[in-house]
Amino acid sequence: MGLPEPAGPLLLSLTAIPVSYVVNSMSAASDPLFIAGLGVLVLLSLLVVLYYFVQGNPPQDPLFYVFAIFSFTSVIDLIIYLEEDGYLSGFMEFYMKEGEPYLRTAHGLLICLWDGTVHYLLYLIMLAAIANGKNYRAVGLFWLGSIFMSMLVFLPGNVIGKYGTEVRPAFILNVPYLLLPVWAGMRIFREKHTFTNIPAEKVEVAHTVDIFQRPIDIALILYLLGAIVFTVFRGLLVLDCPSDTCFTYIYQYEPYLRDPVAYPKVQMLVYMFYLLPFLCVSIYALLVPGCSWMLDWTIVYAGAVAQAQFAHMGSSIYHRTPYTYRIPRETWWEFMVLNIVFTLGMQLLAYRCVRNPAYFLKETKQTEEDGKKKN
Template identity: 30%
Template structure:
């Protein structure tokens, strides 16, 4: 027709490919028929052999899914394959969570009774729900970034911190709880090992070039003050939870306990206590560093990385705290009142403040027009 039409390739803009994301989504949906078949089929196996068979089936599914994904994906990135397999297991976690909440049945009941019975606790339910919702979305995001040669370092740090925190609390809880580890407990090994491998890879790579040491945009004094207040409040909250976890009887800490009795729940394992100790020894120092650098114009990149680590950790932890405190399975004397505004202030304040600090750093120090330069280096 003689009319020139501008295309994405003509303008130099690369079209984003969602093929691997679609593959991961479809593969994850296979978890529904597979879990139903395995859970109903395992009842035909002798009781003494069920946990071992479940473990063997679990590792077979992990290996088989990797091979299946390698055959479907055009890209030969081992990290993309791992993320896709983990997205598949996230869907299994979502199924577990829905079954524990009573929305579905017959998918993971046998596994929960003999494989990982500690997941039937309120904290265990919170962990699998977080994996099935938040971590699942992170995997799809990571798959999209890696497959399009975009920088995924920041998202990767955020994801890996939340997952490692979850594994620390779960595995230490199992080791100190009333349930003995079973063969199926070893199915958690890949989720403890691979995130560490990927974290080492992320931090050993060259720093991303989209970080500015000097502030390039002002957030406004009101926003900076709001973030500072939130960080101070968060430091107090994590310190109080940590002190309560080691048995402090100070009245100022006991006041918090009146609104969060679930901190005392040690059945079937002291998950909340372990999480509070992680807060005390890791989250509190990072929050303090964040507060120190909040008003400084010069911010080294490690401040951004620490903020991402704390943001992912606290998101996962606070989700677990809130779900556990309100869960119907939590004993009534330990359950929090859903209408208690102090409970919500404490927990949402702690949840939101680190995320606001991340947003503050992103707005003031991240060069958004340079965000994709490091994508290939982290592949």
């Protein structure tokens, strides 16, 4: 048997459709413990099936199994979204009642939609790369940031929000989404960069270019300064800032921050404690050459911000959010423009680093290679 092609995991992921339909028709599917146990059994069965079918020529990268199983759960999440929004019926009703009822919130459904579309596409791209022996570092880093951000907000929000009393045994099915990405991240970071062959002369020249000769970097610094202010401000809002400015903004521009589901509050705190430091050091990296860590971490944070903003912006206008917490029509455009700029700025920062990485490479490594060539 040849190296696993992405068509194999694709077909396996689509078995989520008949599996969910059959389980939904089982009478035992009303027992929370049964649902949790069945979920574990299904995941283990998928692993066994994958292992069996690749025995002839197993994949060189063990993350093949992780991405293949996660692609199956992505289809499950897409089914949840489609069913809860009325496009399907009779597939995941059992799970929404006795498994994870908090997925019926606007935030829960939108992370299901993101997982069933964006994450699903990323899994297929990475599986295709593994099958063809190609590098998938950039895609993997984007996925890593996205999946971690999703879990950092979703799990605490489930426990401390208004659905905290409805946490069922199926909650443990989220554990693989925390542990496996940690292992996957360690492997992805060890992948080789695609720009290690940049000549030392180009790196030296890039290091000598002054910030005033780099208008794009100046624009990115201005964006980062604005993003820092915006991040701190919204963090103070969810910490009950008593000023008139905070009161006006939270009631007229982002009332969703007051939603008792707690996801928006957790999201703003995650921004303040995890995104804010990176925004600050990114300004330093744009001013001081040789900060090679930017080449990886900008992609991670781009994925994190993309996922977070999709869920936050979407929940702010989604019909599942109570009307009093949705964005008022009068300030709809201001909210959208501000948040879109906040989202796209991080994507452009990552694109700038990947597109022209010479400024961020360490000059010493390149000169050592040149010295060896001369000798």
